Each structure stands twice: as C-alpha cells, then as structure tokens.
Amino acid sequence: MxxxxxxxxxxxxxxxxxxxxxxxxxxxxxxxxxxxxxxxxxxxxxxxxxxxxxxxxxxxxxxxxxxxxxxxxxxxxxxxTSGAPLPGVVVAERSIPTGDGALPARLYRPKDLTETSPLLVYYHGGGWVIGDLDSHDDLCRFLAKHAGIRVLSVDYRLAPEHQFPAALDDALAAYSYAVDNAAELGSAGDAIAVGGDSAGGNLAAAVAQQTTRSGGQKPVLQLLLYPAVDATQRRRSRELFSDGFLLTDHDMDWFLAQYSPDEAHRHDPRLSVLLADDLADLPTAYVVTCGFDPLRDEGEAYAKALSDAGVPVVARRFPDLIHGFTNIRPVGNRFEEALFEIVGTVRAALDLRKV
Structure with a gap:
C-alpha cells in the first residue's frame, strides 16, 4: 500500500x-x-x-x-506540473551514435506536417546535472506543434558523472548527427537550428560558436531561453533574485561545482560563451530572459555582445516571469501566453531566412 x-x-x-x-x-x-x-x-x-x-x-x-x-x-x-500529453504531435524514440556511446533522443513533429521542415536540435536545461527527455517533453511537443517544425530532443550526459566538456561533446555530436541525417529526419542539412533553456541554452550557444568557427554547417538559428553564458562573474541579477524565485544563487553554485569543479575551466569560452574572442558571423539569435531570474543580466549581456558583433538578434525580456517557466506551461495561463510568443518568433525567424 x-x-x-x-x-x-x-x-x-x-x-x-x-x-x-x-x-x-x-x-x-x-x-x-x-x-x-x-x-x-x-x-x-x-x-x-x-x-x-x-x-x-x-x-x-x-x-x-x-x-x-x-x-x-x-x-x-x-x-x-505535467498534464495530459499535448495532442497533435507524433513522437518517435531515437538513438544518436557517438564516440562515447549512444545518446537517447526523441523526434517530434506536428501530426499534419508531412513535408520537409526546419529541425530544431534541443538541449534540455537543468544545470548540466538534472533534467532529461521527460522533463522537457511538454515543451518540445509545444515547440513542434505551434512552430510547425520538427524537434530533436537530446539526452546528453550529465554531471558529476560526466563533467565539462562531456555535455558539450554530446551536444556537438547530436548536431552533427542531425546535419548528416537531415533527410531521414525530415529536414535538410541547411535548415537545422539549435536551442535550449538554461544550461541547454549554454550548450546551444556553444554549438553555434564551435560549428561557425570550424567552418562546418552552422545552425540557421540559435534559440537561447534564459541561458547560462558566464560562469566567471556574478552580475546584479544574481544578487537581486538570489533566493525565492525557483532557481537560486545556491543552485547555480552547486550546479557549477558538479559540472566544472576546476574553476580554471570556467574561463573556457566553450563554457562561458560570453568570453569568446570573436562572436562575428554567428547564426541569428533569439535570446529570451526573465525579469525575476538570477541569470537575467548575463543573458542580456550576451544578446548585446552578439548584436555588437553584427549578429542579428531578437532579445526579449519577460519582465514578470521566472527562470524555468517554459517547463510549467500546463499550470498557468501566463506561462503558455509567453510560450506562444516564443514559438511565433521562432516560426517567423525560420520563415525569414528564406527571404
């Protein structure tokens, strides 16, 4: 019992x-x-x-x-917080081969989408320590259905069992897999975007940087939802919203201690993407921040740095929301309203790339 x-x-x-x-x-x-x-x-x-x-x-x-x-x-x-699975979305389990073992993944597509479409490779949040395919299932369903695209959600390796740069290595491998297998996934190699929330936003930004600098096929869009971008500096929002707004200052310290216990690694631009020497020519970025979020100021600093480097950027602060709101859409109307705005912007950004 x-x-x-x-x-x-x-x-x-x-x-x-x-x-x-x-x-x-x-x-x-x-x-x-x-x-x-x-x-x-x-x-x-x-x-x-x-x-x-x-x-x-x-x-x-x-x-x-x-x-x-x-x-x-x-x-x-x-x-x-999860309700019934969002209808109208077809979900298929996938496995992404890498040199360090297979990564579980899920491919989402709107039920009525039969032609090829852009594909968003999505990295879940959770401080590189927690989170999985299930924790972000509702969000990925929502993105696929309402943005009218396919979404490949990636279950990368987590810390402390696998410390920096293991998660990034997996993120890069997943992106390469998507590009190499685009036709089989229902997309095209030049129509692959990357996205993620929090730590996943960090991985998406790092993938965009690494693929651009390597001269390979860079993503067509980077969707960065309240991303962690600088592990070396405490900004004002870390003090203002240090406790009581879901993600705490202590959480961030604990997550970084699990993922990057060697503090010297925190200056590596593969982790602190804001510290990269060159941000020019990166993919168009949509950077979302929340007013009541310890990571607000670093996310907005990254959006400004991208813009200063000539990268097309849409920076949107939701001043009334908290870190992690995209994972609790089924609970409150305000969370869903904000998500509808996000998917509308994603859809417009992907459509405009054809113009």
Whole structure:
C-alpha cells in the first residue's frame, strides 16, 4: 500500500495545484499574497502563486544533497506540473551514435506536417546535472506543434558523472548527427537550428560558436531561453533574485561545482560563451530572459555582445516571469501566453531566412 500511495502522490499534488490555479483571480491573489515588485517589475500572479505553493511544501531551489536526489526532485516536479500529453504531435524514440556511446533522443513533429521542415536540435536545461527527455517533453511537443517544425530532443550526459566538456561533446555530436541525417529526419542539412533553456541554452550557444568557427554547417538559428553564458562573474541579477524565485544563487553554485569543479575551466569560452574572442558571423539569435531570474543580466549581456558583433538578434525580456517557466506551461495561463510568443518568433525567424 505505501508504494501505491507514493505512486499516486504526484498525481494528487498535481490535481490540487490545478484546482488552486482554476480559482477566481481574487482568491488566487489572496493565496499568493501581495504583489511582488522588484527592480521596477511586478511578478506575474501565476508565477507568484506557483512559488507560494512551492514554499508551502517546503521546497526551495533545485539543488540537493546529491545529484540523484536532485534528479528525483525534478522528476517528481515534472509529474506534478505535467498534464495530459499535448495532442497533435507524433513522437518517435531515437538513438544518436557517438564516440562515447549512444545518446537517447526523441523526434517530434506536428501530426499534419508531412513535408520537409526546419529541425530544431534541443538541449534540455537543468544545470548540466538534472533534467532529461521527460522533463522537457511538454515543451518540445509545444515547440513542434505551434512552430510547425520538427524537434530533436537530446539526452546528453550529465554531471558529476560526466563533467565539462562531456555535455558539450554530446551536444556537438547530436548536431552533427542531425546535419548528416537531415533527410531521414525530415529536414535538410541547411535548415537545422539549435536551442535550449538554461544550461541547454549554454550548450546551444556553444554549438553555434564551435560549428561557425570550424567552418562546418552552422545552425540557421540559435534559440537561447534564459541561458547560462558566464560562469566567471556574478552580475546584479544574481544578487537581486538570489533566493525565492525557483532557481537560486545556491543552485547555480552547486550546479557549477558538479559540472566544472576546476574553476580554471570556467574561463573556457566553450563554457562561458560570453568570453569568446570573436562572436562575428554567428547564426541569428533569439535570446529570451526573465525579469525575476538570477541569470537575467548575463543573458542580456550576451544578446548585446552578439548584436555588437553584427549578429542579428531578437532579445526579449519577460519582465514578470521566472527562470524555468517554459517547463510549467500546463499550470498557468501566463506561462503558455509567453510560450506562444516564443514559438511565433521562432516560426517567423525560420520563415525569414528564406527571404
């Protein structure tokens, strides 16, 4: 019986969360508390309510005593926030061969998409330590369906078992696989984009840099959702939003200690992509940041550096949202609204490359 109760717990917690989010706005505001305003921004009610419910359960941040416990925590959270699988998307399991072993992957396409299309190679977030294909399944379904593209989600190796640059090596191998097998994946070698959130955004940016500098087929677009781009410097947003907004300052220190325990490696531009000597000629970038996010300022610094180097950039701050909001779309309307804007921009960027 205890095993049954334990298995049902995430489902029951998810049902309770959805019931709270379905309440009338005045009741949701009463539960969430007074509006939170910081740095000239006001936190979205949906985000504040989520954080309040998280606090009531005793949770704070993503780090844990061990990587295994942190991964279990994210898996539990995914079960709570995930709804029924988004319909209208065909999903196929894949395996990407690399010199270090096969990488699990998933290929998503809209059900009504039968012709060739751009392909987005997607790297999940999670501080290079947590996250997997399941944690980002809803997001990849949403991107495929509403951007009208194929998405290849990659389950790269995680730290601390596999430290820097293992995740990047896998990310590069996955991108090369997509280019080399584009026709079989339903795309073309010159229509491959890269994207990711948080640590995955870091990997996508690094792949864009490495492939451009190597003279190979560079991506047509880099989608960087609240990316980690500089492991060497603490910016103002790390202080302003250090605690209480899902991703904490402690989380970032813990993640980096797992992925790059040798602090000398943190100056490597393959990890701190903002430190690259040359950003010219990189693919068009869409950089998304959140107002209440410790990583906000470094993401915006990277967008500016790209623009200063002549790279076409769309930089969008969602001033009322928190780090990780793309993973909790099924919970609150505000998260889904922002995601619709993101996929609209991605679709436009991919369409404009043909002009």
């Amino acid at each position: 205890p095993n049954v109760i334990e298995a049902l717990q995430p489902t029951l917690e998810g049902a309770a969360m959805r019931a709270v989010f379905a309440l009338p706005q005045p009741l949701r505001r009463l539960i969430a508390g007074r509006p939170i305003q910081l740095d000239g921004q006001e936190l979205a009610l949906d985000a504040q309510l989520l954080l309040k419910l998280q606090k009531l359960t005793g949770q704070n941040g993503l780090a844990a005593a061990t990587a295994e416990k942190a991964r279990a925590g994210m898996a539990h959270a995914t079960k709570i």
